[in-house]
Every structure is written in structure tokens, then in C-alpha cells.
Amino acid sequence: MVIGLGPGPARQVTPEASQLLAEATDIIGYGPYVDRVPPSAARRHASDNRVELDRARQALTLAADGARVAVVSGGDPGVFAMAAAVFEAVESGEEAWRELDILVVPGVTAVLAAAARVGAPLGHDFCVLSLSDNLKPWSLIEKRLSAAVAGDFVIAFYNPASKARPEQIGKAFAQLRREAGERVVVLAKAVGRPDEEIVYTSLASVEPGDVDMRTLVLIGSSQTRLIEREEREPWVYTPRRAEG
């Protein structure tokens, strides 16, 4: 099983995920996600970040031996998380792994939680990109940013920054400024958690230093706008109606 734990709070974990986690014999994942699984009799195999393929092979090996394994991801396991790593491991791995029952259990992914927190910024067509260039060249990210602007999509960035590559988010903002002009930008950090922080800004004003690896970045389409309110946070939304 490859199970999505949702964006953070227990109230956003689906009953399906909770029940399957309770039935697992082994829980495998990045340490902070394993720590979010409620106590149970399962063996726990916490690993470091960036060892997704090793983790997937470990899970498949245990499952082929008869264990009921739950690989856990934050958010949804299919969005920049463990599901693709598991199927990569299957494709390149032992023939017997293709006979396993693999169940992917969806969850609320970060972009949905961030959007809900600020209003309805995804009200129209949108793109979701990882800004990490661990697994793809920066030139492909540039090509996709240009395409997203050409299509006037709302854009969401996962993995927008890390200690190893703090400058990339600034490069992405600069490219978008050149190609799209001005746009609403929302930086949504740790949505639903005690240290949640939301910044309402724009391509002209955004500070790349305000973005860290726990931030979900939303960039509006040409139609995305703020509804201002007295002494309260604005709402951000993208109208459902659009012109050509």
C-alpha cells in the first residue's frame, strides 16, 4: 500500500488511510511521515529524505515475503511523493514484484490545502510543478514555466527551495516576471500546522527568501485577484469565467 497522509492535521487523513494503516504489519517512509502514523503494532522503518528508490525496494521486498506494508507519504502519494518511486522500482526490479497487489490510497495534496486556506485560487485551469532539479534539468523547468505562462494557467510549485539550491526560486520568479508581467502570488507555509504562515504578495514584490522547502507557492493566472476585507486577510480567487 502506498498511503497519503494528507497535508498535516489528523482531521485531513481519510478514514480509508487510517484503517489501512491500522492493518499494516510494516510502516515505511521518510521519518517525519512515519512519526505521523498513530501507534500500532506495526514495525516501523523510518528513513532519510532522498532515498525514495531504496525505500520502495525495501517495501517491495517485504511485501513479496508476505508482509502487509504501508509506504507513507505526506499529502497524496501520487504527487511528487512515493507512488512513482514504487512503480519505478517495480519496473526495474524482480519479476515477482509485478504479481503483488499494490494499492495506492489518495490523500489531500498540499496544493489543495493551500488553495482552500486562502480562498479559491485554483478556480480555473492550473499546473502543478516541482521546482526540484534533482531529477530533471533546470532547462526543462524553464520550458514548463514558459508553457504555463503561454497557457495562462494558475501555477503551483512543490519543492520550491532547499538549502542545496536556495537560488532557484528566485530564478523562477524572475522568469515569470519577464514572461507574465504582474501576477498575484501566495506563499503558503505549513498550512494547518501551528507554525502556519501565509504571505499575500505579487511577482513584483515577492521575496525569494520568504520561500522554504515547506512552502507551497501559488502564482495566479492573469485573472486571479484578491477580494480585500477590512482588518482581515484578503481572499484570493480565480473566476470560473475566462476570455480567450
Next chain:
Amino acid sequence: MVIGLGPGPARQVTPEASQLLAEATDIIGYGPYVDRVPPSAARRHASDNRVELDRARQALTLAADGARVAVVSGGDPGVFAMAAAVFEAVESGEEAWRELDILVVPGVTAVLAAAARVGAPLGHDFCVLSLSDNLKPWSLIEKRLSAAVAGDFVIAFYNPASKARPEQIGKAFAQLRREAGERVVVLAKAVGRPDEEIVYTSLASVEPGDVDMRTLVLIGSSQTRLIEREEREPWVYTPRRAEG
């Protein structure tokens, strides 16, 4: 409150959504979604499809009178659902509506459920589009399809067809065939429900007649592939690694 009910099964409704629904005094939504809310003392206001803005104004009027209103959507309320309609109604409506507390409660949206059902097709960057041209011209849809191909995104279609416009999905497939060549296509109908039906096909072979309004259409990037299995459905996945 604007609440996402998830893709269909009760096991995919978050505890947060369930609790807030139980506390609501009024449930408002498209009939089939209102019918999915468990019995409670709340008044129920079911309405027809395509009256989103009327429904949003009704909800805001009741809320301004002190009711605890839950507007319900399938999937996630922010993805081609009621959240944007509610904020549109606020923007164009009474000043007092801006003082309301509006809580958007995220849910598992259809593309995540469909992707999980077949493997990990969203393993890389992706776009989500509505094919409905009720609220945007077809020329904008064409522009976005071209942009999605230029960016080599995985593409998901919501609202791919209806009785009023059965020919549009065929036009979209034809455009993608011209611009992208061959791609994996998955038609995921009624995922998680008794009448679920999954078709694994390709741009060359897909039959537009197999798509209806309950189908989520997934079109792979150039990298999306099948993992074939003996006497079982294949898995579909998009590798996390990509070249420029």
C-alpha cells in the same frame, strides 16, 4: 463552509468534512452531492446543476442571517467546483458578505483518485483542465492544450463531455494527436463506485464515445508508460526523472 466530499466513497471523506457537516444547520448543493451527506438535523437545499452562482448567493444570504451553512461539492471544492462560485458571489454581492467567516474544506479531488487507481501517472509535473466551454471559449482550451503539450505535462481533463457538447472531447484528442503524437491515455469512469470502469488506451486508439461526464481523462506526458502484467490490469506511471 464550502466542503469537499471527496471522489465518492464515504471512506474518502475527511474527518474534518464529516464533523463540519454534522454541525451545519443548512446543506446546499447539487442534488447528488447533497444526497451523499449523512442524515442530520440540517435543512437541505438541493439544486440543479449549472446554477452555481444562485446556489452561492443562497448560501451567503443564509449565512449572513446567522445560519451555519455547508455548501457541498464532490471532490475538492476548489477544483472546478463551488469555492470559486462562492467568492465570485462575494465579490459582486453585498458588502456584509465580506465580513463572513468562510471556511473552504479541501477534499480528495477526482484526478488524485483516478491516478491512484491506475498507478502513478502524475509522478511528474501535470496540468488540470476543464474541457467545458460554458465559461470559456474553445479557443482558450485549444491554447491551453498546445501549452500543455509544449511543456510536456501530464494532462487531466475534468468535465470532458456532456450531452450538450459530445464532440468536444474528440476535437481535443485530435489536437493532442497532431501536436503530441502518441501518448498513453486512461479513461477513469466513476472511480471507487460500483459502476467503475477503467479504459487503458492511447491517443491513436481512444474512442471519444467512451468518455462521458463522469469520466476523468488522463493523458500521459512523453515519458508516461505502462507496466504490463500477466492476466491483470497494467500499472500506469510517469517516472520522476526527466530529461530536458
